[in-house]
Amino acid sequence: MSHSGIVLPFDSKAHAHLTPYLAAIHASCITHDRAIATFLPPLSHEKLLAWWKERIAEVNDGKRLIWLLVSDLDPTGRPKGPELMGVVMLSMPYSETGSFRGIVEKLLIRKNFRGKGGARALMAALESDAAKLGRTTLILDTETDSPAEAVYKKLGYVVMGKIPKYGMSPTGELKDGTFFYKQLQ
Numbered sequence: 001m002s003h004s005g006i007v008l009p010f011d012s013k014a015h016a017h018l019t020p021y022l023a024a025i026h027a028s029c030i031t032h033d034r035a036i037a038t039f040l041p042p043l044s045h046e047k048l049l050a051w052w053k054e055r056i057a058e059v060n061d062g063k064r065l066i067w068l069l070v071s072d073l074d075p076t077g078r079p080k081g082p083e084l085m086g087v088v089m090l091s092m093p094y095s096e097t098g099s100f101r102g103i104v105e106k107l108l109i110r111k112n113f114r115g116k117g118g119a120r121a122l123m124a125a126l127e128s129d130a131a132k133l134g135r136t137t138l139i140l141d142t143e144t145d146s147p148a149e150a151v152y153k154k155l156g157y158v159v160m161g162k163i164p165k166y167g168m169s170p171t172g173e174l175k176d177g178t179f180f181y182k183q184l185q
Contacts, residue, residue, distance in 0.1 A: 003118030005085050005153060006073065007125040010066035012056050012117060020054065021047035023079040023109050036143050036167040036175060055089065065090045067125045069109070069118045085113040088122040090130055090138075102135035107148065129183055136184045143167060144176035157182045163165050164183065 008015070027043050029035040039048065058064035069086035070079040086109035090102045103125065125156050130138060142148040144162055153159075157180035166177030 004071045004121040005071050006079075007112070008068045008070060008079065009113055009125070009129065010056070010059055010068055015068060016056065017082055018079065018081055019049060019052050021084040022087055023051045025084065025087060025110055027051070028109050028110065030170050035108075035146075035148075036109070036169055037106065038166065039078050040172075041170050050150070053123070058091075058135045062071050063092055063094070065092070065129060067122050067129075069113075071113070085110050086122055088119075088126050089098070090126050090135065092133070099133055101137045101139065102130050102133075103141035104138050107151070110136060120155065123155050127182075128164045131184045138182045138184065139180065141177050141179045143169075144178045149178050152180050157181075 017069060023045060024050055026037060026039075027045070030037050030039055030043060031041060038051065054064065055064060058126055059066055066089045068079065068084060071083045071085050073079055073083075086107075088107040092102050093128045095101070104123075104142055107119055110123075127138070130136070138157075139160075140152065140157065142152060160179040161166060163177045163179070165174035168173050169175050
């Protein structure tokens, strides 16, 4: 195991028990980091759980892939919830004219694990698996001037443009959004 953790492709049979921990990381990024991430405070744990269960159903339907970043595995090779450090997803919407595109979503890292290479490890796994599936053009968006924007630039994503007042922050303020793409080799 590197200091950045272990990256695992999400498997609903092996990892469904982590759903509450996925919801907790998501909630923490919204409440503590003020990240624009689908929901506004006050957060509902039930709503977050339902949202993650819908994403897991999309994995089972082949429309989405999820990667987990864990700090350790138990002796059976199964991660425990407290060891969940981060997550990222690749949405693969159906399109005959865009079957080579994928949308990167919800790169979320627990605060105490940031700056240790976890985001880089998760994105490397996503990009590798996306390329194997022929998803060679990746797109994503994030809040302008956010720490996430800097991460994506370091990872070689190219700014396509910005949309003023694109997303509502947890404080209710409208923030600009930056859109990126990356073409995989």
